[in-house]
Amino acid sequence: MRRALFAVLVLLPLLAWAAPVRIGSKQFTESVVLGELARIHAREAGIDAIHRRELGGTSILWAALQHGDIDVYPEYTGTITHELLKDVAPDADIATLRAKLLPLGIGITDSLGFSDTYAIGMREDRAAQLNITRMSDLASHPQLRFGFSNEFMDRADGWPGIRQRYGLPQTQVRGLDHTLSYRAVASGAVDAIDLYSTDAEIPYYHLRTLIDDRHYFPPYEAVYLYRLQLERSAPAFVAALRTLSGRIDMAAMQRMNAEVKLNGMKESDVAARFLDVPLRGGDAGFWRRLLQRTVEHVKLVALSLGLAVLLAVPLGILAARWKRAGQLIIGLTGILQTVPSLAMFVFMIPLLGIGTWPAMAALFLYSLLPIVRNTHAGLVGIPLELRESAAALGLPENVRLRRVELPMATRSILAGIKTAAVINVGTATLAALIGAGGYGQPILTGIRLDNIGLILEGAVPAALLALIVQAMFEGIEHWLTPRGLRIEARQ
Amino acid sequence: MSGTAAMTPAAFALERVSKRYASFVALDEVSLSFASGSTTALIGTSGAGKSTVLRLLLGLDWPDQGVVKVGGQILQHADVLSLRRRVGYVIQDGGLFPHLTVLGNLALLPRYLGWRAPQIHARAAELAELTHLSPDLLERYPAELSGGQRQRVALMRGLMMNPDALLLDEPLGALDPLVRHELQDELKRIFAQLGKTVIVVTHDLAEAAWFADRLVLLRGGKVIQDGDLEDFRRRPADAFVTRFLHAQRHLPESSA
Numbered sequence: 001m002r003r004a005l006f007a008v009l010v011l012l013p014l015l016a017w018a019a020p021v022r023i024g025s026k027q028f029t030e031s032v033v034l035g036e037l038a039r040i041h042a043r044e045a046g047i048d049a050i051h052r053r054e055l056g057g058t059s060i061l062w063a064a065l066q067h068g069d070i071d072v073y074p075e076y077t078g079t080i081t082h083e084l085l086k087d088v089a090p091d092a093d094i095a096t097l098r099a100k101l102l103p104l105g106i107g108i109t110d111s112l113g114f115s116d117t118y119a120i121g122m123r124e125d126r127a128a129q130l131n132i133t134r135m136s137d138l139a140s141h142p143q144l145r146f147g148f149s150n151e152f153m154d155r156a157d158g159w160p161g162i163r164q165r166y167g168l169p170q171t172q173v174r175g176l177d178h179t180l181s182y183r184a185v186a187s188g189a190v191d192a193i194d195l196y197s198t199d200a201e202i203p204y205y206h207l208r209t210l211i212d213d214r215h216y217f218p219p220y221e222a223v224y225l226y227r228l229q230l231e232r233s234a235p236a237f238v239a240a241l242r243t244l245s246g247r248i249d250m251a252a253m254q255r256m257n258a259e260v261k262l263n264g265m266k267e268s269d270v271a272a273r274f275l276d277v278p279l280r281g282g283d284a285g286f287w288r289r290l291l292q293r294t295v296e297h298v299k300l301v302a303l304s305l306g307l308a309v310l311l312a313v314p315l316g317i318l319a320a321r322w323k324r325a326g327q328l329i330i331g332l333t334g335i336l337q338t339v340p341s342l343a344m345f346v347f348m349i350p351l352l353g354i355g356t357w358p359a360m361a362a363l364f365l366y367s368l369l370p371i372v373r374n375t376h377a378g379l380v381g382i383p384l385e386l387r388e389s390a391a392a393l394g395l396p397e398n399v400r401l402r403r404v405e406l407p408m409a410t411r412s413i414l415a416g417i418k419t420a421a422v423i424n425v426g427t428a429t430l431a432a433l434i435g436a437g438g439y440g441q442p443i444l445t446g447i448r449l450d451n452i453g454l455i456l457e458g459a460v461p462a463a464l465l466a467l468i469v470q471a472m473f474e475g476i477e478h479w480l481t482p483r484g485l486r487i488e489a490r491q
Numbered sequence: 492m493s494g495t496a497a498m499t500p501a502a503f504a505l506e507r508v509s510k511r512y513a514s515f516v517a518l519d520e521v522s523l524s525f526a527s528g529s530t531t532a533l534i535g536t537s538g539a540g541k542s543t544v545l546r547l548l549l550g551l552d553w554p555d556q557g558v559v560k561v562g563g564q565i566l567q568h569a570d571v572l573s574l575r576r577r578v579g580y581v582i583q584d585g586g587l588f589p590h591l592t593v594l595g596n597l598a599l600l601p602r603y604l605g606w607r608a609p610q611i612h613a614r615a616a617e618l619a620e621l622t623h624l625s626p627d628l629l630e631r632y633p634a635e636l637s638g639g640q641r642q643r644v645a646l647m648r649g650l651m652m653n654p655d656a657l658l659l660d661e662p663l664g665a666l667d668p669l670v671r672h673e674l675q676d677e678l679k680r681i682f683a684q685l686g687k688t689v690i691v692v693t694h695d696l697a698e699a700a701w702f703a704d705r706l707v708l709l710r711g712g713k714v715i716q717d718g719d720l721e722d723f724r725r726r727p728a729d730a731f732v733t734r735f736l737h738a739q740r741h742l743p744e745s746s747a
Contacts, residue, residue: 389586392549393600393648394575403599407590482590484632 020048021230021237024061024070024354027054027433028178029260029267029448030116030198030253034074036271037248038224038241044277045240052354053267054444056433057151058083060349065106065225069353069435071234072226072241076116078218080108080225082157090157090218107228107238110245111221114198114253118152118217120162121195121207123185134213135166138192142169147190149178157218158194165216179448182207196220198250200258222248248274261449289442290461296356297438297465300431301424304360308367309417315368316375316413317401326376333369341366341427345434359431366427367420374416378409411481418473425466429458439465500563502527502656502688503548508557509712510543517543519712520557527655530682530689532699534735535709541692544709545658548690549575576600579649583661585641587633593644594629597651604652618647621681639670646681656688663698675701696739708732 021042025035035051042049052070055061062084064070077097081088085100092100098108120135127133130141138144152158153175162168176184181193182201195202195209202209224241231238256274259265272278315333319326339347344365348358382405390400406413432440439458446454478486504524510517518540525531533541546552547559550571559566561574587596597618598611606614619626622643633641642662649657662678663671679702682689693699699706700720708716708723716728727733 385582385584385586386588388551389580389582390588390599392551392575392580392586394572395600395603396572399603403603404588404590408588410590484588484590484592484634487632488589488634 020050021072021234022070023049023051024055024064024073024435025051025053026058026061026073027056027444027448028196029200029257030196031074032267032448033253033256033260033271034112034222034224036267037244037275038072038074040268040271040275040277041244042237042240044275045236047234047237047240049237052435054432054441054448055354055435056346060346060354060434063349064354064435065227066104067349067353068227069349069355071230072224074112074222075225076220076222077111078117078157078220080223081218083155094221094223101225102228105228107226107231109224109226109242111223112244113222113246113248114250115219115221116196116198116253117220118158119195119197119212120192120210121185121202122192122210123188124206124208126188126191127208127210132210133208134211135162135216136213138210139167139169142171144170144191145172145174145189146170146192147174147176147181147184148194149181150175151178152194162216165214177447179450183450198253198257200254200261204258204262222253264449264451286457290457293437293439293441293458294461294465296436297425297428297462300356300359300363300428300436300438301421301465301469304363305367305417305421305424307360308364308371308420312368312371312416312420313375313413316372316416317379317406319372319376320379330369330373330376333372336365337369339365341430342433345430349434354435356431356436359428359434359436363424363428363431367424370419370423371413371416374412374419375409378412378416379405381412382408407482408485411477411485414473414477414480418470418477421469421473422466425462425469429462501525501560502529502562503690504560505544505547505554506558506560508547508554508559510540510547510552510554516712518547518554521709521712521714522557523707523714523717525688525690527688528686529705530691530703531705531707532703533690533692533707533709534694534696534699535715536694536735539709540712541694541709542660545580545660545690545692548658549578549580576604576652577655579646579652579654579657581642581645581649581657581659581662583664585633585645587641587644587648589633592630592632593636596633596644597629597648599648601651614651615647618650621650621684622647623677637670638666639674642666642674643677646678650685654687656690657682657685659689659691661692661694664693678702696735708735 023035023038025031032053035053039049039051055064058079061070061073061075065073077094078090080097081090081092085097088096088100094108094110101108120138122132132138132141148159153173159173174190176193181190182205184190185193185207186205195207197209201207224244226238226241252274256270259270260267315329319329341362344362345359348362352358352361386408387405390404395403428438429440429443431438432444439462441458442454443458446452446458501524506522507520508518508522509520521540521544523544533544535541543552547554548561550566550568561570566574588599591599594615597615601611601614615629616626619629624640624643624647628636628640633644636644646662663674666674675698682702691699691702704719706718706720706723707714710731716723716732723732723736727736
């Protein structure tokens with residue numbers, strides 16, 4: 001009886017315990033600020049929430065939301081109509097969207113109070129010189145060079161759409177990172193870029209926003225998308241989220257963006273100040289941050305590499321043993337290698353969601369080729385007469401492999417592992433895009449905020465880690481290479 | 492032994508064996524048998540098929556036609572491992588494994604077969620004495636040995652399991668003349684001492700005649716002549732045999 005009571009007392013807190021609500025944000029300042037607003041607002045309401053910031057573009061966030069890796073993220077109605085739901089009118093109102101999202105298990109709040117629509121902007125002096133005020137004026141200047149954010153280049157309501165609507169003749173169109181495109185237009189490297197109407201840089205860089213005189217761009221009302229399941233599991237959170245609707249107007253959002261991007265304030269501080277709540281939980285110190293990222297980064301590299309070795313060495317052995325299988329194995333791992341790393345990370349989301357595991361899976365796949373190829377080359381490179389000498393002794397095949405062939409191929413195999421490790425350290429910086437942290441996190445933030453210091457905070461340790469890994473493997477190579485082979489190599 | 496030679500089956504035999512590598516005919520319907528305890532030298536120019544004979548006897552290659560017999564039994568794939576353990580095989584460069592010491596090379600097979608370290612050491616010391624290899628070389632790596640020392644080690648490795656037969660493929664081919672001469676003496680002594688079935692491949696007629704009473708001359712995958720040196724001299728099978736005999740150079744007479 002007493003024991004049962006004791007058990008209940010111990011288990012009671014577990015019943016009350018709920019997983020924190022997971023908020024995601026895209027890789028641009030406004031999205032991160034809106035994510036922080038949701039997190040701090042929830043915290044003030046006594047709800048535990050975490051913010052996985054800068055997860056990447058729309059496709060990553062939407063996949064993560066559907067997959068259940070995040071519970072909520074800020075989105076724009078125009079993006080929902082154009083990118084996420086294929087069968088709604090471009091100017092559908094929020095009630096219509098709500099009805100369409102319902103079967104997907106996704107809820108939508110009312111507008112937060114501002115619309116962040118796309119626009120085309122030019123430097124004020126250049127636009128004045130060419131007498132361009134409206135987007136239709138662009139049609140008579142085919143020589144203009146455009147620099148559009150990569151997402152804008154590809155999405156249906158981006159460049160392909162406006163080119164058609166306005167009959168634009170320009171051929172010099174380049175894809176740029178959005179935060180870099182401001183510097184490109186300011187320096188004159190391009191003449192026009194795509195903007196978000198709440199961007200803080202518009203006044204800062206003296207840009208002219210061209211009038212959308214054919215009303216091409218749909219409204220981009222800011223909203224939160226969330227998993228409807230939250231209405232049962234965390235109703236208080238959903239209630240708190242809804243109270244943010246209508247509270248943020250265009251000027252407020254532009255101001256918050258400017259405070260982060262131009263004044264270097266932290267998103268959490270800006271959000272807390274907007275909500276008029278005290279700041280809490282200070283900034284982790286530099287060394288603490290560095291340590292945490294190092295742990296994340298090393299974990300990604302070490303585990304993915306370790307698993308890759310376990311699979312790739314046997315594959316390399318198979319490839320060396322059977323020529324036909326070898327061509328297939330090396331061909332397939334080679335194809336994996338040609339998948340652009342960013343795409344590889346994104347491909348992992350539908351399978352594994354976001355965070356450490358999909359990043360590790362992508363790095364794992366990347367590590368296979370160098371190890372398979374070097375294992376194969378190391379084994380195939382053993383002189384025929386030595387392989388036959390081992391056979392002529394009367395040793396069975398597996399003993400020959402273990403005692404003669406693998407030791408002789410040690411150096412080549414280790415070189416393959418080293419190559420994979422060094423590449424992995426670099427590629428793992430992209431893992432931050434899908435929420436796996438590591439040294440990529442400050443690099444992403446640094447690019448977004450145009451903050452070289454932050455970029456270096458990620459890039460320098462990543463480079464150092466690559467050098468350390470390289471040196472470490474050279475040590476291992478020296479240590480593991482049979483002495484007889486080293487003596488032979490010296491002669 | 493010799494009294495029952497007619498009754499006991501040959502140690503090794505090829506019966507109408509043909510072997511080709513792509514379009515190259517290595518052996519063309521060759522029949523040969525090697526009596527137990529005999530020493531035979533296979534001679535001929537390179538590409539004559541000499542090495543192929545050894546490879547077929549060890550199951551490193553298989554005939555396209557005909558059969559290989561070992562101890563009177565047709566060689567099957569399943570017998571190959573146990574056959575190889577009863578036959579020592581020594582090749583031109585020794586075929587020593589560079590990542591293992593001399594002792595490591597010698598111990599590879601016995602250790603796999605469950606020999607204990609003291610037994611392996613004792614056998615290695617015994618063979619070092621037989622082949623006149625200094626025992627302190629046992630801990631060296633192949634790259635730290637001279638060519639002659641490497642061949643002694645290769646022979647030791649071939650003899651480790653005390654095999655019934657030794658197959659040697661140009662065992663002295665890569666050595667300089669002084670070392671070669673010395674090792675010719677030693678090999679002859681060792682063959683006589685052990686009394687095993689020996690087949691040695693060489694392209695050097697003098698070396699062949701030094702090692703063996705029976706010489707088998709191959710050319711283009713066929714046996715041209717099979718006999719002792721006197722047969723070759725007195726009754727050459729064809730002009731090629733005569734040319735082969737005369738191709739051995741002698742030192743010019745002293746003019747003093």
